[in-house]
Amino acid sequence: MGPAHAGTGGGMTAGGPFFEELRVGNVVETAPALTLTEGHAALHQAIVGDRLRLALDATLSERVLGGRLAHPALVCDVAIGQSTLITQRVIANLFYRGLVLRRAPVLGDTLRTTTEVVALRQASARPAGLAVLRIRTTDQEDRRVLDFWRCAMLPLRDPDARTGHADELDAIPSALDPAALRAATAGFDLAAFRAAAPADALAEGTRWPAGGGDVVSAAPELARLSLNVAMAHHDAGAGGRRLVYGGHTIGIAAGQATRVLPDLVTIVAWHGCDHTGPVFEGDTLRSDLELERLEPLPDGGALAHLRSRVHAVREDGDAGVLDWRFVGLLA
Numbered sequence: 001m002g003p004a005h006a007g008t009g010g011g012m013t014a015g016g017p018f019f020e021e022l023r024v025g026n027v028v029e030t031a032p033a034l035t036l037t038e039g040h041a042a043l044h045q046a047i048v049g050d051r052l053r054l055a056l057d058a059t060l061s062e063r064v065l066g067g068r069l070a071h072p073a074l075v076c077d078v079a080i081g082q083s084t085l086i087t088q089r090v091i092a093n094l095f096y097r098g099l100v101l102r103r104a105p106v107l108g109d110t111l112r113t114t115t116e117v118v119a120l121r122q123a124s125a126r127p128a129g130l131a132v133l134r135i136r137t138t139d140q141e142d143r144r145v146l147d148f149w150r151c152a153m154l155p156l157r158d159p160d161a162r163t164g165h166a167d168e169l170d171a172i173p174s175a176l177d178p179a180a181l182r183a184a185t186a187g188f189d190l191a192a193f194r195a196a197a198p199a200d201a202l203a204e205g206t207r208w209p210a211g212g213g214d215v216v217s218a219a220p221e222l223a224r225l226s227l228n229v230a231m232a233h234h235d236a237g238a239g240g241r242r243l244v245y246g247g248h249t250i251g252i253a254a255g256q257a258t259r260v261l262p263d264l265v266t267i268v269a270w271h272g273c274d275h276t277g278p279v280f281e282g283d284t285l286r287s288d289l290e291l292e293r294l295e296p297l298p299d300g301g302a303l304a305h306l307r308s309r310v311h312a313v314r315e316d317g318d319a320g321v322l323d324w325r326f327v328g329l330l331a
Contacts, residue, residue, distance in 0.1 A: 015231070016088025018157035019122070019129035024167070026117040031082035034227060035110040036070045043225055044074045047218045048251030051258040053197060054266060063192045064265070067106030072267040073254045074226075075105050077247040079137040079146050081226035082113035090230045091128055091153040092275065093246045098173045099148035099270040100180045103139075104187055110140040118149070119172065120165035127159035132172055148270075149173070176269055176327070181303060184268040185329055190301040193331040199263035202304065202330070204294050208260045210286035213313060214252045219244045219281045222251075244279040249322050253308045256287045257328070261304070264328045268303070271325035279321050283312040292325070304328040 034040075044050060054061040054069040061069045076099065084090070105111065119132035130153055137146040149172050156163075223233040223245045236242040250273060258264050279285070293305040310322035 049255035077226035081228035119167035213284040213286040
Protein backbone atom coordinates (compact mmCIF):
# COMPACT_ATOMS: atom_id res chain seq x y z
CA MET A 1 0.00 0.00 0.00
CA GLY A 2 1.18 3.47 -0.78
CA PRO A 3 1.41 6.21 1.83
CA ALA A 4 -1.87 7.84 0.87
CA HIS A 5 -3.89 5.70 -1.49
CA ALA A 6 -4.25 1.94 -1.88
CA GLY A 7 -5.51 -0.25 -4.63
CA THR A 8 -4.92 2.32 -7.38
CA GLY A 9 -1.81 0.91 -9.01
CA GLY A 10 -0.98 -2.59 -7.88
CA GLY A 11 0.40 -1.55 -4.49
CA MET A 12 -2.03 -3.62 -2.41
CA THR A 13 -0.96 -7.06 -1.21
CA ALA A 14 -2.91 -9.84 -2.91
CA GLY A 15 -5.64 -10.85 -0.47
CA GLY A 16 -5.50 -7.52 1.31
CA PRO A 17 -2.96 -5.87 3.63
CA PHE A 18 -1.61 -7.23 6.89
CA PHE A 19 -1.65 -4.90 9.89
CA GLU A 20 1.98 -3.80 9.58
CA GLU A 21 1.37 -2.71 5.97
CA LEU A 22 -1.18 -0.09 7.03
CA ARG A 23 -0.44 3.57 7.66
CA VAL A 24 -2.70 6.30 9.02
CA GLY A 25 -3.87 8.21 5.97
CA ASN A 26 -4.17 5.20 3.66
CA VAL A 27 -7.28 5.57 1.51
CA VAL A 28 -9.10 2.94 -0.53
CA GLU A 29 -11.61 4.24 -3.04
CA THR A 30 -11.61 1.52 -5.71
CA ALA A 31 -14.39 -0.76 -4.48
CA PRO A 32 -17.01 -1.25 -7.21
CA ALA A 33 -20.03 1.01 -6.94
CA LEU A 34 -23.31 -0.84 -6.47
CA THR A 35 -26.75 0.10 -7.81
CA LEU A 36 -29.45 -1.07 -5.41
CA THR A 37 -32.11 -3.16 -7.15
CA GLU A 38 -35.28 -5.10 -6.42
CA GLY A 39 -33.13 -8.21 -6.50
CA HIS A 40 -30.85 -6.96 -3.72
CA ALA A 41 -33.90 -6.01 -1.65
CA ALA A 42 -35.60 -9.38 -2.12
CA LEU A 43 -32.53 -11.47 -1.30
CA HIS A 44 -31.66 -9.31 1.71
CA GLN A 45 -35.23 -9.65 3.00
CA ALA A 46 -35.13 -13.43 2.57
CA ILE A 47 -31.84 -13.80 4.46
CA VAL A 48 -32.35 -11.50 7.45
CA GLY A 49 -36.13 -11.15 7.63
CA ASP A 50 -36.67 -7.42 7.02
CA ARG A 51 -40.15 -6.33 8.15
CA LEU A 52 -39.85 -2.56 7.72
CA ARG A 53 -43.07 -1.29 6.11
CA LEU A 54 -41.44 1.20 3.75
CA ALA A 55 -38.97 -1.38 2.46
CA LEU A 56 -41.80 -3.83 1.77
CA ASP A 57 -44.66 -1.61 0.60
CA ALA A 58 -43.71 0.29 -2.56
CA THR A 59 -47.00 2.22 -2.66
CA LEU A 60 -46.65 3.50 0.90
CA SER A 61 -42.97 4.27 0.39
CA GLU A 62 -43.75 6.38 -2.68
CA ARG A 63 -46.21 8.45 -0.61
CA VAL A 64 -43.89 8.86 2.36
CA LEU A 65 -40.48 9.13 0.68
CA GLY A 66 -41.01 9.58 -3.04
CA GLY A 67 -39.39 6.25 -3.91
CA ARG A 68 -38.99 2.66 -2.72
CA LEU A 69 -36.91 2.78 0.47
CA ALA A 70 -33.76 0.67 0.40
CA HIS A 71 -33.71 -1.02 3.81
CA PRO A 72 -31.18 0.82 6.01
CA ALA A 73 -29.55 -2.49 6.99
CA LEU A 74 -28.97 -3.26 3.30
CA VAL A 75 -27.46 0.20 2.75
CA CYS A 76 -25.11 -0.24 5.72
CA ASP A 77 -24.20 -3.77 4.60
CA VAL A 78 -23.16 -2.47 1.19
CA ALA A 79 -21.07 0.37 2.64
CA ILE A 80 -19.32 -2.01 5.03
CA GLY A 81 -18.85 -4.57 2.26
CA GLN A 82 -17.25 -1.96 0.02
CA SER A 83 -14.86 -1.09 2.87
CA THR A 84 -13.57 -4.68 3.13
CA LEU A 85 -10.97 -4.24 0.39
CA ILE A 86 -8.76 -3.02 3.23
CA THR A 87 -9.90 -5.69 5.73
CA GLN A 88 -9.90 -8.87 3.67
CA ARG A 89 -7.81 -10.57 6.37
CA VAL A 90 -10.01 -9.41 9.25
CA ILE A 91 -9.97 -11.54 12.41
CA ALA A 92 -12.89 -9.72 14.01
CA ASN A 93 -14.85 -6.47 13.79
CA LEU A 94 -14.96 -4.87 17.20
CA PHE A 95 -17.25 -1.88 16.90
CA TYR A 96 -18.99 0.75 14.79
CA ARG A 97 -19.42 4.37 15.92
CA GLY A 98 -21.27 7.49 14.82
CA LEU A 99 -23.27 6.01 11.96
CA VAL A 100 -25.98 8.31 10.61
CA LEU A 101 -27.90 7.78 7.38
CA ARG A 102 -27.59 11.36 6.12
CA ARG A 103 -30.27 10.56 3.55
CA ALA A 104 -32.43 7.52 2.87
CA PRO A 105 -31.40 5.81 -0.39
CA VAL A 106 -34.12 4.34 -2.58
CA LEU A 107 -33.91 1.41 -4.97
CA GLY A 108 -32.15 2.58 -8.11
CA ASP A 109 -29.58 4.65 -6.21
CA THR A 110 -25.89 3.79 -6.68
CA LEU A 111 -23.59 3.66 -3.65
CA ARG A 112 -19.86 4.42 -3.68
CA THR A 113 -17.60 4.15 -0.64
CA THR A 114 -14.21 5.55 0.34
CA THR A 115 -12.36 4.00 3.30
CA GLU A 116 -9.61 5.81 5.21
CA VAL A 117 -7.30 4.48 7.94
CA VAL A 118 -7.55 6.98 10.80
CA ALA A 119 -5.96 5.15 13.77
CA LEU A 120 -3.78 2.08 14.38
CA ARG A 121 -2.99 0.24 17.59
CA GLN A 122 -0.95 -2.95 17.85
CA ALA A 123 -2.35 -5.55 20.23
CA SER A 124 -0.16 -6.55 23.15
CA ALA A 125 -1.41 -10.09 23.69
CA ARG A 126 -1.60 -11.47 20.14
CA PRO A 127 0.06 -11.00 16.73
CA ALA A 128 -2.55 -8.57 15.48
CA GLY A 129 -3.57 -4.95 15.55
CA LEU A 130 -6.64 -2.73 15.55
CA ALA A 131 -7.35 -0.51 12.56
CA VAL A 132 -9.95 2.22 12.87
CA LEU A 133 -11.46 3.10 9.52
CA ARG A 134 -13.56 6.07 8.52
CA ILE A 135 -16.12 5.02 5.95
CA ARG A 136 -17.77 7.59 3.69
CA THR A 137 -20.52 6.60 1.27
CA THR A 138 -22.13 8.77 -1.39
CA ASP A 139 -24.76 8.20 -4.08
CA GLN A 140 -24.78 8.79 -7.85
CA GLU A 141 -25.30 12.52 -7.34
CA ASP A 142 -22.42 12.70 -4.83
CA ARG A 143 -24.84 13.25 -1.95
CA ARG A 144 -23.63 12.03 1.45
CA VAL A 145 -25.28 8.82 2.59
CA LEU A 146 -23.02 7.57 5.39
CA ASP A 147 -19.99 8.78 7.34
CA PHE A 148 -18.93 6.57 10.27
CA TRP A 149 -16.13 4.71 12.01
CA ARG A 150 -15.42 0.98 12.08
CA CYS A 151 -12.73 -0.89 14.06
CA ALA A 152 -11.29 -4.10 12.61
CA MET A 153 -8.66 -6.49 14.00
CA LEU A 154 -6.10 -7.59 11.41
CA PRO A 155 -3.24 -10.10 11.69
CA LEU A 156 0.45 -9.36 11.45
CA ARG A 157 2.37 -10.98 8.61
CA ASP A 158 5.38 -11.27 10.94
CA PRO A 159 4.21 -12.40 14.43
CA ASP A 160 7.28 -10.74 15.95
CA ALA A 161 6.87 -7.39 14.21
CA ARG A 162 6.83 -4.26 16.36
CA THR A 163 5.05 -1.52 14.45
CA GLY A 164 5.02 1.14 17.15
CA HIS A 165 1.38 1.90 16.39
CA ALA A 166 -0.27 2.95 19.65
CA ASP A 167 -3.04 5.40 18.78
CA GLU A 168 -5.68 6.07 21.43
CA LEU A 169 -8.97 4.67 20.22
CA ASP A 170 -10.96 6.61 22.81
CA ALA A 171 -10.70 9.61 20.50
CA ILE A 172 -13.11 7.98 18.05
CA PRO A 173 -16.35 10.01 18.31
CA SER A 174 -19.15 8.21 20.11
CA ALA A 175 -21.80 10.95 20.18
CA LEU A 176 -24.18 11.44 17.28
CA ASP A 177 -24.42 14.84 15.64
CA PRO A 178 -27.92 16.19 16.56
CA ALA A 179 -28.09 18.26 13.37
CA ALA A 180 -27.29 15.19 11.27
CA LEU A 181 -29.99 13.22 13.07
CA ARG A 182 -32.61 15.84 12.33
CA ALA A 183 -31.46 16.10 8.72
CA ALA A 184 -31.82 12.32 8.38
CA THR A 185 -35.57 12.64 8.96
CA ALA A 186 -36.15 15.53 6.56
CA GLY A 187 -37.20 13.52 3.51
CA PHE A 188 -40.05 11.63 5.18
CA ASP A 189 -43.72 12.65 5.08
CA LEU A 190 -44.57 11.38 8.56
CA ALA A 191 -48.20 12.52 8.30
CA ALA A 192 -48.67 10.20 5.31
CA PHE A 193 -47.15 7.35 7.30
CA ARG A 194 -49.38 8.09 10.32
CA ALA A 195 -52.46 8.02 8.11
CA ALA A 196 -51.57 4.58 6.82
CA ALA A 197 -50.18 3.03 10.01
CA PRO A 198 -51.19 4.79 13.24
CA ALA A 199 -48.99 3.63 16.10
CA ASP A 200 -49.54 3.02 19.81
CA ALA A 201 -47.92 5.34 22.35
CA LEU A 202 -44.61 4.19 23.78
CA ALA A 203 -42.99 4.82 27.17
CA GLU A 204 -39.31 5.38 27.84
CA GLY A 205 -37.70 2.52 29.72
CA THR A 206 -39.96 -0.14 28.21
CA ARG A 207 -38.22 -3.47 27.70
CA TRP A 208 -39.29 -6.29 25.46
CA PRO A 209 -37.67 -9.66 26.29
CA ALA A 210 -36.67 -11.99 23.51
CA GLY A 211 -39.51 -13.73 21.76
CA GLY A 212 -38.89 -16.23 19.02
CA GLY A 213 -35.44 -16.52 17.56
CA ASP A 214 -34.17 -16.59 13.99
CA VAL A 215 -31.72 -19.12 12.63
CA VAL A 216 -28.67 -17.76 10.81
CA SER A 217 -28.61 -19.12 7.28
CA ALA A 218 -27.21 -18.15 3.86
CA ALA A 219 -24.31 -16.29 5.48
CA PRO A 220 -21.90 -16.39 2.51
CA GLU A 221 -24.73 -15.28 0.23
CA LEU A 222 -25.27 -12.09 2.24
CA ALA A 223 -21.54 -11.39 2.24
CA ARG A 224 -21.44 -11.79 -1.55
CA LEU A 225 -24.57 -9.67 -2.01
CA SER A 226 -22.97 -6.77 -0.13
CA LEU A 227 -19.55 -7.04 -1.86
CA ASN A 228 -17.95 -8.18 1.42
CA VAL A 229 -14.65 -9.87 0.54
CA ALA A 230 -13.39 -10.58 4.08
CA MET A 231 -11.98 -14.09 3.92
CA ALA A 232 -13.28 -15.02 7.37
CA HIS A 233 -16.84 -14.86 6.00
CA HIS A 234 -16.17 -17.03 2.95
CA ASP A 235 -13.29 -19.41 3.67
CA ALA A 236 -13.44 -21.68 6.72
CA GLY A 237 -9.74 -22.41 6.23
CA ALA A 238 -8.89 -18.75 6.78
CA GLY A 239 -9.63 -18.94 10.50
CA GLY A 240 -10.59 -22.48 11.43
CA ARG A 241 -14.35 -21.86 11.30
CA ARG A 242 -16.22 -19.53 8.99
CA LEU A 243 -17.51 -16.45 10.81
CA VAL A 244 -20.85 -14.87 10.00
CA TYR A 245 -20.54 -11.26 8.83
CA GLY A 246 -21.54 -8.91 11.65
CA GLY A 247 -24.08 -7.08 9.50
CA HIS A 248 -25.98 -10.35 9.23
CA THR A 249 -26.45 -10.35 13.00
CA ILE A 250 -27.45 -6.67 12.93
CA GLY A 251 -29.95 -7.32 10.13
CA ILE A 252 -31.63 -10.11 12.09
CA ALA A 253 -31.72 -7.88 15.18
CA ALA A 254 -33.35 -5.14 13.07
CA GLY A 255 -35.96 -7.60 11.83
CA GLN A 256 -36.71 -8.69 15.38
CA ALA A 257 -37.01 -5.03 16.45
CA THR A 258 -39.68 -4.42 13.82
CA ARG A 259 -41.66 -7.40 15.11
CA VAL A 260 -41.79 -5.53 18.43
CA LEU A 261 -42.29 -2.11 16.81
CA PRO A 262 -44.19 -2.87 13.59
CA ASP A 263 -44.76 0.82 12.84
CA LEU A 264 -41.12 1.86 12.90
CA VAL A 265 -40.66 4.16 9.90
CA THR A 266 -36.95 3.45 9.43
CA ILE A 267 -33.60 3.29 11.21
CA VAL A 268 -31.65 6.54 10.89
CA ALA A 269 -28.53 6.06 13.02
CA TRP A 270 -26.40 3.86 15.27
CA HIS A 271 -24.97 5.28 18.49
CA GLY A 272 -22.68 2.29 18.47
CA CYS A 273 -22.55 -1.39 17.76
CA ASP A 274 -20.27 -3.77 19.66
CA HIS A 275 -19.75 -7.34 18.51
CA THR A 276 -19.41 -9.10 21.86
CA GLY A 277 -18.97 -12.61 20.47
CA PRO A 278 -18.71 -14.53 17.20
CA VAL A 279 -21.73 -15.81 15.27
CA PHE A 280 -21.72 -19.00 13.21
CA GLU A 281 -24.12 -20.30 10.59
CA GLY A 282 -26.77 -22.44 12.25
CA ASP A 283 -26.88 -20.31 15.42
CA THR A 284 -30.31 -19.12 16.53
CA LEU A 285 -30.34 -15.43 17.47
CA ARG A 286 -32.66 -13.88 20.04
CA SER A 287 -32.73 -10.22 21.02
CA ASP A 288 -33.92 -8.20 24.00
CA LEU A 289 -35.02 -4.69 23.05
CA GLU A 290 -35.15 -1.60 25.26
CA LEU A 291 -36.51 1.89 24.54
CA GLU A 292 -33.95 4.09 26.28
CA ARG A 293 -35.24 7.52 25.23
CA LEU A 294 -37.86 9.24 23.09
CA GLU A 295 -36.91 12.51 21.39
CA PRO A 296 -39.94 14.36 19.96
CA LEU A 297 -39.51 16.00 16.56
CA PRO A 298 -40.75 19.56 15.89
CA ASP A 299 -43.23 18.53 13.19
CA GLY A 300 -44.56 15.43 14.90
CA GLY A 301 -43.10 11.97 15.28
CA ALA A 302 -40.10 11.12 17.39
CA LEU A 303 -36.66 9.60 17.41
CA ALA A 304 -36.62 6.37 19.43
CA HIS A 305 -33.24 5.63 20.97
CA LEU A 306 -33.19 1.84 21.26
CA ARG A 307 -30.84 -0.82 22.53
CA SER A 308 -30.78 -4.39 21.24
CA ARG A 309 -28.84 -7.07 23.08
CA VAL A 310 -28.52 -10.24 21.04
CA HIS A 311 -27.50 -13.69 22.18
CA ALA A 312 -26.85 -16.81 20.16
CA VAL A 313 -28.29 -20.19 21.07
CA ARG A 314 -26.11 -23.09 19.98
CA GLU A 315 -25.35 -26.65 21.01
CA ASP A 316 -22.57 -25.64 23.41
CA GLY A 317 -24.77 -23.06 25.20
CA ASP A 318 -25.92 -19.46 24.89
CA ALA A 319 -23.54 -16.56 24.30
CA GLY A 320 -23.93 -12.79 23.98
CA VAL A 321 -22.97 -11.68 20.47
CA LEU A 322 -24.19 -8.10 19.94
CA ASP A 323 -24.88 -4.88 21.84
CA TRP A 324 -26.47 -2.48 19.36
CA ARG A 325 -27.71 1.01 20.28
CA PHE A 326 -29.58 2.57 17.39
CA VAL A 327 -32.08 5.29 16.57
CA GLY A 328 -35.41 4.58 14.92
CA LEU A 329 -37.83 7.07 13.39
CA LEU A 330 -41.44 6.99 14.61
CA ALA A 331 -44.32 8.81 12.97
